[in-house]
Amino acid sequence: MTAIHTSQSMQDYQRSAATAADGAAAAPVLDVHDVTVAYHHRPVLWDVDLTIASPSLVGIVGPNGAGKSTLIKAILGLVPLASGNVTALGLPMAKARRRIGYVPQRESVDWDFPVSVLDVVLMGVYGQLGWFRRPGRREREWAMQCLDHVGLADLARQQIGQLSGGQQQRTFLARALAQRADLYFMDEPMAGVDAATEQVVFSLLRELRSQGKTVLVVHHDLRTVIEYYEQVVLLNMRLVASGPTAEVFTRENLQKTYGGRLDILDDAADALAARERSR
Amino acid sequence: MIAYNTAVVLAGASLLGASAGLVGSFAVLRRRALLGDALAHAALPGLCVAFLILDRRSLPAMLVGAFVSGIIGVGLIVALRRSTRTKEDAAIGIVLSVFFGIGLALSRMIQNRSASGSRAGLDSYIFGSAATMRIADLWWIAGVAALCLVVVLLLYKEFKLVAFDMGFARVQGWPAGKLDLLLMGLIAITVVVGLPAAGALLIAAMLILPAAAARFWTERLGVMLVLSSLLGGITAACGTLLSAQFSGLPTGPTIVLAGATAFLFSALFARRRGGLARRLAQRRFRRRLEMQSLLRRLYDLSESSLPNRVAVPAGEVLRRSSLSPGVVRRAASHGWISMEPADKLRLTEAGLNVAARIARGHRLWHLFLVEYADQHGSFGELDVENADERLPRELVESLEARLAAEGRLPTQSQQASEAAP
Numbered sequence: 001m002t003a004i005h006t007s008q009s010m011q012d013y014q015r016s017a018a019t020a021a022d023g024a025a026a027a028p029v030l031d032v033h034d035v036t037v038a039y040h041h042r043p044v045l046w047d048v049d050l051t052i053a054s055p056s057l058v059g060i061v062g063p064n065g066a067g068k069s070t071l072i073k074a075i076l077g078l079v080p081l082a083s084g085n086v087t088a089l090g091l092p093m094a095k096a097r098r099r100i101g102y103v104p105q106r107e108s109v110d111w112d113f114p115v116s117v118l119d120v121v122l123m124g125v126y127g128q129l130g131w132f133r134r135p136g137r138r139e140r141e142w143a144m145q146c147l148d149h150v151g152l153a154d155l156a157r158q159q160i161g162q163l164s165g166g167q168q169q170r171t172f173l174a175r176a177l178a179q180r181a182d183l184y185f186m187d188e189p190m191a192g193v194d195a196a197t198e199q200v201v202f203s204l205l206r207e208l209r210s211q212g213k214t215v216l217v218v219h220h221d222l223r224t225v226i227e228y229y230e231q232v233v234l235l236n237m238r239l240v241a242s243g244p245t246a247e248v249f250t251r252e253n254l255q256k257t258y259g260g261r262l263d264i265l266d267d268a269a270d271a272l273a274a275r276e277r278s279r
Numbered sequence: 280m281i282a283y284n285t286a287v288v289l290a291g292a293s294l295l296g297a298s299a300g301l302v303g304s305f306a307v308l309r310r311r312a313l314l315g316d317a318l319a320h321a322a323l324p325g326l327c328v329a330f331l332i333l334d335r336r337s338l339p340a341m342l343v344g345a346f347v348s349g350i351i352g353v354g355l356i357v358a359l360r361r362s363t364r365t366k367e368d369a370a371i372g373i374v375l376s377v378f379f380g381i382g383l384a385l386s387r388m389i390q391n392r393s394a395s396g397s398r399a400g401l402d403s404y405i406f407g408s409a410a411t412m413r414i415a416d417l418w419w420i421a422g423v424a425a426l427c428l429v430v431v432l433l434l435y436k437e438f439k440l441v442a443f444d445m446g447f448a449r450v451q452g453w454p455a456g457k458l459d460l461l462l463m464g465l466i467a468i469t470v471v472v473g474l475p476a477a478g479a480l481l482i483a484a485m486l487i488l489p490a491a492a493a494r495f496w497t498e499r500l501g502v503m504l505v506l507s508s509l510l511g512g513i514t515a516a517c518g519t520l521l522s523a524q525f526s527g528l529p530t531g532p533t534i535v536l537a538g539a540t541a542f543l544f545s546a547l548f549a550r551r552r553g554g555l556a557r558r559l560a561q562r563r564f565r566r567r568l569e570m571q572s573l574l575r576r577l578y579d580l581s582e583s584s585l586p587n588r589v590a591v592p593a594g595e596v597l598r599r600s601s602l603s604p605g606v607v608r609r610a611a612s613h614g615w616i617s618m619e620p621a622d623k624l625r626l627t628e629a630g631l632n633v634a635a636r637i638a639r640g641h642r643l644w645h646l647f648l649v650e651y652a653d654q655h656g657s658f659g660e661l662d663v664e665n666a667d668e669r670l671p672r673e674l675v676e677s678l679e680a681r682l683a684a685e686g687r688l689p690t691q692s693q694q695a696s697e698a699a700p
Contacts, residue, residue, distance in 0.1 A: 040364075076450050097452035109444050113308060114500045123440050127451035134436055159498035179451075 027090025028053045029183055029214045030075070035084035037067070037074045043082065044070050046238040052231070055212050057205055059219040059229035059245070063258050066236040068218045069105065072185045075216075076102060088183055098127055101181030103172045103189050111161045117171050118156040121147055124178025146177040150200055166197030173204060184208065184215040191220060202228060222268040225249055226275055285523070288409050291417040292519040292530070293512040295473045296485055298424035300511025301431060302465045303486030304493065304504050308442050313368070314353060314463070316483035317375040319470045321352025323382025323479050326404055330389055338415055338475075345404075345471045352378050353463065379479070407478030407531030409519045416475055423472045427465050431504070438462060439500055477515075478531035485511060488538030495549035514538040569606040571637050571663055574615065576600055577626050578634035578689065588631055590623040635689040640666045642687060646678050 032050040036043055045067040052058060060068045073079045075086050077093055088096040101124075121143040122135045129135060135143075147153045150170040155163065160171060169189055176184060190198045205228065208215055216233075219225060225232055225245065232249050234240040234257045241253045254268050306315050325348025329340045352374045359370040386401045403411055431438065440448045441458045448455040466486065473482050489511035493503045518534030525533075547554050576596055581588045593607055607624065610616045615630030626634055640663035647670065667675060682688040 073446075078446050078449055094452070097450065100450060102447055102450040104444065104446050108446060110308075110310075113443050114494065114498050114503050115439070115443060116499070119439075119500075120443070123444070123447065126436060126440055126453075129436070131437070132433055175447075185450075 027087075029055060029089060030216070031087045032071075032075060033085050033087075035071075035074055035086065036082040037070055037079055038082045039079075044237060045074065048084070048235075048239045050233060050239060050242055052214060052216075055209065055214045056231050057209050057229045058214070058216045058231045058233060059225050060216060060233045060235060061219055061222065061225055061257070062235035062240075066257075068235055069187050071233075071235060072187055072216065072218060076100070076185060096183070099182045101176040101179040101184040103176045103184070103186040105187045105191075106165065106168055106172065108187075111163075111168060113160065115160060116156065117147065117152060117158050117160055117163065118143055120160055120171050121156075121174045121178050124175040127179065143174070143178050146174040147171075149177060150174045150204070164194075166193040169193050169197055170200060173201065177204070182213055184213060186215060186217045188218050188220060222254070223271050225268075226271050287414055287417050288412045288519055288523075289516050291412045291420050292409050292476060292515040292534070294417075294424040295420050295469070295476055296489070296515025296534070297508040297512035298420070298427045298469050299473060299482070299485035299515075300489035300493070300507040300509070301504055302427050302462070302469050303511070304490040304500075304507045305438060305442055305462050306466055306486050307490040307494070308500075309459075309462075311463075311466075312483070312487045313371050314356070315466050315470060315486040317356060317371045317378075318349040318353055318467055319474065319479045319482045320375045320382070321378035322346070322349035322471055322474060323404065324348045324378055324385055325351075326474070327382055327385035327389060327401065330401065331385065338419065341404075342419065342471050342474075345474055346467060348378065349467050349471060353467070382479070403478070403529075404474050405478050405480055406529035407474075407476055407481060407534070409476040409530040410523065412476055416472075419472045420476075423468050427469060430461070430465060434458070434461075435501070476519075476530060477534055478529060481531035481535050484535040484538055485515065488535070488542045489514060492538075492542040492545040495545040495552045510541050511538075514541050566606070566609070569602050570610060571641070572600045573602055573606050573610055574626070574630065574634035575638050575641060577616065577624065578631070578638045581626060581631070582689075588626045590619045590625040593618075593622050593624050596624065637663050639682075639689040640664055642682055642689070643670075643675065643678050646681060647674070650678075 028051050030050070030052040032048055035045060035048045037045040048071060060071060062068050070079060074081055075088075075093070077086075086093050089099055118140070122139060124146070125135060125139045125142065129139070144153060144156060147156055150173050152167060152170050152174060155167065160168065163171065173186075173189065176186070186201075189201050193201070205215055205217070209230075217229070219228070226249060229245050231243060232245045233242040234248065234253050236257050236259075240257045241248045249268075249272070251269070251272060303312075303315070306312050322345035325344035325346070326341050327344075328348070329344030330336065333340050356367070356370045356374050359365045359373065360367055365373070383405075386405070389401060402408070437448075437453060437458055440451075440453065441455050441462070445455050445459070448458075470482055470486070473485065477485055489507045490503070492510055493507035496506060497503050514537040515534050518537040519530055521537065522528045522530040522533040545553065548556075550556060573596065576599070577588075577591060580591050580596075596602070597604060597607070607616070607618075610630070611618060613630075614627055615633055616624050617627050619625050643666040644663060647666070670678075679688055
């Protein structure tokens with residue numbers, strides 16, 4: 001589906017990323033310790049402990065209002081922690097920022113903002129550029145490669161408001177790719193997108209994983225969890241369970257997470273049954 | 280001497296307008312336009328307090344006073360929103376009116392206390408009076424304009440990022456909150472040095488109007504900033520000249536009028552985003568749909584008797600597809616239909632080709648959307664004429680095979696297809 005890019009610098013990037021990941025294998029990729037988040041004195045996340053020991057694709061799953069996005073935002077420091085702490089790639093979050101990539105929810109920005117698709121992707125390299133320096137030809141070429149990677153190179157000059165929902169989502173993915181991060185956080189990258197974009201997201205996840213990167217994804221579709229993620233985090237204001245999908249994504253755990261809401265569980269039951277059959 | 284004064288006033292007004300247009304663009308894009316208004320109103324009490332303490336008109340002291348109370352006002356808005364659950368618009372309304380009320384009361388106290396001449400000075404801070412601008416005011420304005428320009432040039436990339444996506448900026452490690460504050464600070468000092476010329480009541484318009492007008496003409500932030508600064512400078516100069524023509528008319532209102540004219544012109548006549556351009560594009564779009572609808576209908580009616588093209592009553596076709604009569608005239612002038620006796624229409628040879636192409640595209644898309652309901656988003660805008668460009672070749676062929684099997688694949692007569700537009 002995506003044009004898999006094989007130009008020189010993309011290969012270099014992939015190789016160097018893989019070695020970086022090997023070197024950091026000792027410390028856990030992500031360690032979330034005892035995190036509690038409160039809005040207006042009402043806790044929305046209680047005592048979440050979560051360790052991702054080694055590079056992995058991690059799905060964060062739970063009902064609406066379970067605090068899935070809040071967990072990501074708390075880890076990234078976008079909402080204040082009432083208690084707890086987070087280390088990423090063996091460093092405190094504040095020190096790890098240059099190696100962290102982020103795909104926010106599509107609705108979080110104003111798509112009528114006067115910037116082009118390429119401008120948005122270039123924002124991914126701002127962190128590497130540092131203060132005052134503007135992106136130059138090298139950065140632009142890199143951003144174009146990232147755009148090409150999600151199949152949007154033709155739309156680089158378009159204003160972002162003219163894109164379809166799926167294309168906007170791919171723009172955000174390209175921006176995250178441009179960050180050259182080792183640890184990615186994606187907030188519902190497959191919500192409300194077309195099947196083709198979902199395929200792009202999925203193959204991108206696989207590719208990032210094969211380069212030794214870790215991706216945490218807020219995910220809402222229980223049917224695809226088993227197919228997409230090696231590890232799963234089940235969340236409903238508290239951590240219900242986390243670990244390898246095969247062990248954690250079970251009927252009992254899902255019932256604990258969703259409180260027996262059968263309409264949703266039916267989807268998961270189908271997926272679980274399919275897994276049973278395939279064994 | 281008069282020429283010198285005029286030059287000072289014009290230079291001051293245009294520099295102020297340019298500076299307000301520059302920082303105002305960010306305020307508008309960040310949806311902070313009303314915050315600038317609140318800030319201007321909230322500056323008045325501080326101005327009066329400075330006057331009361333020093334008991335004379337001292338520009339630097341009054342500007343500092345205005346800045347401090349303006350910032351306190353904005354701080355209160357933020358505090359109201361965070362610690363009580365007052366919504367932003369209500370918080371802005373409360374601070375704006377309460378501070379301005381206090382300011383008016385204080386200025387009345389000053390009027391009662393001191394000699395008659397000083398009240399006129401304070402009035403100009405409410406309604407604006409560029410005519411009283413002195414060379415000292417000009418230096419203040421020039422200094423602030425230069426500062427805004429330098430900071431925006433240096434931090435263009437950072438401001439752009441923070442204005443577009445605050446969360447992403449923070450994840451990348453930028454001090455997004457501080458950058459936002461700096462931007463707010465630039466807006467605050469621009470408002471404050473502009474108070475004597477434009478007045479607390481209306482200076483927010485200098486932040487908003489040029490930026491809103493500039494947005495109509497471009498889809499690039501950099502271009503918008505330049506355009507907004509230019510528009511701000513020009514409209515402020517025009518407004519000042521206008522106020523000089525009518526003695527007694529304060530500059531605040533005339534600058535607003537000049538800015539509003541620029542805005543209105545942009546809103547109506549801008550190339551793509553303007554109202555007129557949108558209306559025209561809409562009409563073109565509607566006409567195209569009507570034409571497609573007419574030709575498709577005529578094709579459907581002739582399909583069973585092809586290659587003979589049947590004549591159909593015009594009224595009935597128009598009614599059934601609720602088309603306007605103009606579409607028949609336009610189709611005839613393209614040579615796609617011929618008018619027959621008894622008010623009937625018939626496709627011409629050329630029209631049949633166009634109609635067959637349209638019917639084919641329509642049926643391809645229709646079948647595609649039914650069969651691949653979840654994928655249409657990935658192929659961009661759908662149009663009956665672009666199925667071949669947008670869909671993969673194999674997919675088109677399989678859809679065509681399906682239509683052909685049902686006997687519903689429109690075929691174009693080969694010899695005439697090249698003539699069709």
